[in-house]
Amino acid sequence: MKPRNPFPGIRPFREDEGEFFFGRDHQLSELLAKLGLGSFVAVVGTSGCGKSSLIKAGLVPRLSRENWLVPVFRPQNPLENLRIALESIPFEFGDHE
Numbered sequence: 571m572k573p574r575n576p577f578p579g580i581r582p583f584r585e586d587e588g589e590f591f592f593g594r595d596h597q598l599s600e601l602l603a604k605l606g607l608g609s610f611v612a613v614v615g616t617s618g619c620g621k622s623s624l625i626k627a628g629l630v631p632r633l634s635r636e637n638w639l640v641p642v643f644r645p646q647n648p649l650e651n652l653r654i655a656l657e658s659i660p661f662e663f664g665d666h667e
Contacts, residue, residue, distance in 0.1 A: 582622035591627035594620070598628045
């Protein structure tokens with residue numbers, strides 16, 4: 571069996587590659603603290619700085635373990651992509667007893 575390469579190259583890490591994602595603990599802690607103050611946080615930065623990897627391999631797996639429902643979408647056509655992302659979540663808004 572060929573060992574799995576822990577480095578994805580120039581593409582971002584995916585959610586299932588969180589075990590290989592490391593070195594951004596401080597930024598992850600900051601995001602979690604900001605989410606503790608509200609339910610929305612935007613991650614912005616220059617192209618290629620690791621935003622997607624931080625979210626997909628760091629933040630999303632952490633929040634999923636805490637039973638958060640996390641819509642992830644790209645900023646092109648943001649309202650439509652947000653609608654699609656929210657519709658894909660198996661959750662009825664207002665039904666969270």
